[in-house]
Amino acid sequence: MKLYQSIAEKIRERIEQGYYQVNEKLPSIRTLSQEHDVSVSTAQQALLFLEKEHWIEVRAKSGSYVKAQLAAAEMPQPCRPAQYPLKVSQWKEVRALRSLYKGHSDDFLYLSSGMSDIDAPTLKPLLKIMSHLTIREGVRCLTPDTLQGAVELREQIARLALDGGTRLHPDDIITTTGCQEALAISLQALTKAGDVVAVESPGFYGLMQILKALDLQALEIPAHADDGMSLDALEMALDQWPIKAILVIPTENNPLGSTMPDENKVRLLKMTQRYNTPIIEDDIYGDLRYKQPRPRTLHSFDTEGRVILCSSFSKTMSAALRIGWVAPGRYKERIEHMKYIGTANTTTLTQLAIAEFIKQGYYERHVRTVRQQYRLNRDQLTHMLQTYFPKGTRISAPRGAYILWIELPGDVDTLLLNKRLVQHKIQIAPGVIFSASGKYRNCLRINYARPVPKSAVLAISQEAKELLAESLMPQ
Known part of the structure; x- marks a missing residue:
């Protein structure tokens, strides 16, 4: 994590803890640079980063102010699985997911994986x-x-x-x-x-x-x-x-x-x-x-x-x-x-x-650094999902690691969604493989070890909305 991101993280934590209130003006760039013992340019980068992450807003000729946050997304609801033991299936779906790792170009986005950020x-x-x-x-x-x-x-x-x-x-x-x-x-x-x-x-x-x-x-x-x-x-x-x-x-x-x-x-x-x-x-x-x-x-x-x-x-x-x-x-x-x-x-x-x-x-140095990065990635992704995904989408709120569980509204089939996303060079993990009984067809898992591009969120959202509309059409 870069120095300006570390400073931004400290300011963000103060906002979360209520030290800085909504609509309160933050200290000036010069004051922040002195307080954190960094250069003026680093302090400025930290504020620009916070603005990009929707934590603050810059008002012309006035300064930087704490921005009101979106209400927390509703959590995915527990599903009532089968109340008896089952033989596990879904190997065909898991195998298909894994086989897609081969034969695609380097720009294919595997949001389905459980991999950490190995480029750290x-x-x-x-x-x-x-x-x-x-x-x-x-x-x-x-x-x-x-x-x-x-x-x-x-x-x-x-x-x-x-x-x-x-x-x-x-x-x-x-x-x-x-x-x-x-x-x-x-x-x-x-x-x-x-x-x-x-x-x-x-x-x-x-x-x-x-x-x-x-x-x-x-x-x-x-x-x-x-x-x-x-x-x-x-x-x-x-x-x-x-x-x-x-x-x-x-x-x-x-x-x-x-x-x-x-x-x-x-x-x-x-x-x-x-x-x-x-x-x-x-x-x-x-x-x-x-x-x-x-x-x-x-x-x-x-x-x-x-x-x-x-x-x-x-x-x-x-x-x-x-x-x-x-x-x-x-x-x-x-x-x-x-x-x-x-x-x-x-x-x-x-x-x-x-x-x-x-x-x-x-x-210890490595995990301390990636923990901060993963948290920033989570906040950025959650904000985009709340902004662009279909109304009624439920989103998990992990307090660690780098995976997000998303419950889409209605009868959106994420196996079919995954097939449609291939044309966008995107892969997600469909919810059905996380159940022995084949439940969670309207759920998906996304990896955010690396920042998820806005373009990918928009593509997934668009395909999900189309599938939702199709499911509501009379047969």
């Missing part, structure tokens, strides 16, 4: 570290490490986990080939074919496809875009069905962006104690919470080793690194076995590189 300048030191490691460590970079993974990385993971209230010893951790493997081997250790697993609805389609591959049944539990999984609905499900595991993303849920309050985490743990049900916690977005300190993990409240904690560096750094990890608790022996019969080892070079990246302080 704060990631550049990682490339130098990898280059130096190949010289310093030599053949070790080509040598498989232990089943648990490189101790250097496990030590750093244990240190980072403290930010979420989680106390781990390096020996409590197993490194994996991404979070996807961590989740898959955890499920393999806990279940057998035909078992029932409780999942949030909507839920990350990657998790759904793990269930499909393992021949497990998904019991969808409705989730709210603010506080996550409905514990009342979960308790009813636990009473009725033989649930073998609960899959949950408590912090910055994908795709809703919800965060489970601490009191709900405590209640969930007490509930699973009564039913003797293990929990698999996916904390992949936890470090990308905009405001610090970040929320505590569910694992941090666990005193019985019942919660299996999974995460990775795919969302904070790059998915191509394929480095994740799992803290298996009481299920360590079974999960180690699943790791052994799967990939057996995790790539040594990338483990060592990430460990060094964290140790030298680059990781």
